[in-house]
Amino acid sequence: MSVAMESVAVAHGKLILENPLALLKDQVLGEVILPETDQYDAARAVGFFTVDRRPAVIVRPVTAEDVSTAVLFAQEHDLEIAVRSGGHSLAAHSVVQGAMVIDLSAMKKVKVDPLTQIARVQGGATSGDIVAAAQPLGLALSTGDTRSVGIGGLTTGGGIGLLARKHGLTIDSLVSAEVVLADGRIVRASETEHPDLFWAVRGGGGNFGIVTEFTFRLAQVGMVLGGLLVLPASPKLMREVLDYAYAAPDGLTVIADVMHAPPAPFIPEERIGERVAVLMVTWTGTLEEGLDAVAPLRALAEPVADTIAPIPYENMYLYTDQYSGQHGAAVRMMFADDVTDAMIDDVFEAMGTASSPATMMQFRAMGGAVSRVAEGATAFAHRSQKYFVSIINVWIDPADDPQVHRAWTDALFAKLQPCGRGAYVNFLEAEGETRVQDAYPAETYARLAAVKAIYDPQNVFHFNQNIKPAV
Ligand SMILES: Cc1cc2nc3c(=O)[nH]c(=O)nc-3n(C[C@H](O)[C@H](O)[C@H](O)COP(=O)(O)OP(=O)(O)OC[C@H]3O[C@@H](n4cnc5c(N)ncnc54)[C@H](O)[C@@H]3O)c2cc1C
Known part of the structure; x- marks a missing residue:
């Protein structure tokens, strides 16, 4: 192994290693980013502005062999390892204080x-x-x-x-x-x-x-019939949305958020801030069948906005691109066999005192192809659950006190959780061992x-x- 020149200093005639982690540079093809380098601050940032951790080293491997070398190097040097792909872990597991990040972004x-x-x-x-x-x-x-x-x-x-x-x-x-x-x-x-x-x-x-x-x-999947259907929200409307979204043909997947209408080009200015149900609707199949599948949702109320149209599937992401930037978030999640009327009432009551204008209560109808795979076939095993239920309390001002948003989120979750089951591992924050066990x-x-x-x-x-x- 050759010793990188920048990692050694001479004192009293002896070579002294300044930062042994710099040795990794000679062992991998990819980049090795140390705290003193210009890229370091950008490389340690994740999707949440609430996270400020300083790893000892960030490695950006370019081959599986690089990854293997980094994994062994970390163990030789007693470094914890964090693995990063897109950097969106809600638990901030993709950056670790004082240890090694293996960042796969290259x-x-x-x-x-x-x-x-x-x-x-x-x-x-x-x-x-x-x-x-x-x-x-x-x-x-x-x-x-x-x-x-x-x-x-x-x-x-x-x-x-x-x-x-x-x-x-x-x-x-x-x-x-x-x-x-x-x-x-x-x-x-x-x-x-x-x-x-x-x-x-x-x-x-x-x-x-x-x-x-x-x-x-x-x-x-080339074109889909998709977009947002924004309806004035009420407990009765949500009951109808959730019942239909689960019973609808498999081609229809609906993500329903109860929230306050955000500023967006398709929301009339005078309705910004109104409590709405934002249905993110994706239909795959023929256009005629899709229009039939979406019709019962469109019939529920006079819409605040309706952008549903035949579009390339890729364009569905335009509706969530704002979440790719840094933000704050407090998230709690459970699955549910049923979303009861009492749960919906609790959600509406809590939304009256939401801690952020961007707070969302998200319901996703499961079923369809998800439920046709046997429960034991994969480690993800909540296949018979009808609904994915999540409080997604997002804030966009870094000056906000995160504790205020977390307290609101926890209070609502305490009401809802007795009616739910399990958890989705990808929607867990750092919530402790019991919650990890809940995920399975x-x-x-x-x-x-x-x-x-x-x-x-x-x-x-x-x-x-x-x-x-x-x-
Ligand atoms: C804005 C937003 C929207 C989301 N929407 C959805 C959604 O629609 N559906 C959904 O299912 N989830 C969704 N999630 C949750 C998301 O799936 C998880 O946060 C996921 O862990 C993020 O993956 P990542 O690679 O971006 O995260 P990272 O923070 O990079 O990684 C998270 C963890 O995943 C593991 N990991 C990452 N890469 C690898 C790898 N190559 N090999 C082994 N382990 C690895 C590591 O343990 C790592 O700590 C969303 C999250 C956010 C923030």
Whole structure:
């Protein structure tokens, strides 16, 4: 191993290492960013302005071998590891104080084979990178609702998005994954190779290794009938929205937010701030059937705005692009077999005292293709739940006191949680071990702990929604 010149100083005739971490520069092809460098502050920033952590070193690998080297180097130097793909972890797990960030953002190639409709996606790509490569071929992957979310975090947690009811979770399209393990080995996981690992990375989070490449089967999705239907909100209207969204044909996926109408080109100025239900509607299928599927929603009330139209699927992301920038957020999430009228009343009462004008109460109807995969087939196991229910309390002024927003969020969640079940690992903040256990049925959790004991017995990958290795 050669010693990098900038890392040594001469004192009393002896070589002294100034920063042993600079040695990593000689061992990887990618960038190594140390605190004294110009890029450091930008490289340690994540999606939330509330997070201000100073890692000892940020590595931007360009190959799976680089990732492997970084993983081994971190262990040699007793450094905790944080893994970063899109940097959107609600728990801020992609940046770690005083340790190593393995930042995959230089590994974002997406290669789509138009004949087989198979995409090979590097672990640092975002949903936006995938849609940019797939849309021109009339293809798509069922990812989340926001362009900048990383495929690394999204997929290892499950991936619930705009096409979920038609094409399932992101993991339901996963054919295989190339994974760098804690001992530095680079393995492929699929139904036939390391099937236990393949099962675990489909919902078990970043616990088992670093995925450097995902292979996905894409769906034929070119144009969709999609957009926003903004309706004046009332408990009665939400009851009807939720009942219909779950019972609708699979081609229709609806994300319904109760919120205050934001300033947007499609919202009449005099209605900004009014309490509304913003339905993010995506239909895949024929236009005629889509218009029929959307009609019952359109009939519910005179809309504040209706942008639903035939559009390229990629354009759906325009409606969430504002969340790609830095913001503050306090999030609580649960699944529910049913959203009761009492829950809806609690939501409406709480929205009257919302701590931020951008607060959203989000409901997603599950069902469809998500529910047709057997519960035990993947580590994501909440497939029979009808609704995804989440308080997404967003604020945009960095001067706001986060405690005010967190207190409001916690108070509402305390009311709702008794009516819900479980949690989605990708919508957890740093909420403690019990909540990580909530994300899995007991049997699934035990199986994940057993797989963890095989692939990461020392819990090297623990800066995540951690599953401890079974003893
Ligand atoms: C604005 C916004 C919108 C969202 N919308 C949706 C949505 O519609 N649907 C949905 O399902 N989720 C959604 N999420 C949640 C999102 O899926 C999670 O926050 C996810 O963890 C983010 O992934 P990331 O790669 O951007 O995050 P990062 O912070 O980069 O990574 C998060 C964690 O994932 C693991 N990880 C990341 N990359 C890899 C990898 N290559 N190999 C192994 N482990 C890895 C690591 O443990 C890492 O700490 C949203 C989040 C935000 C902030």
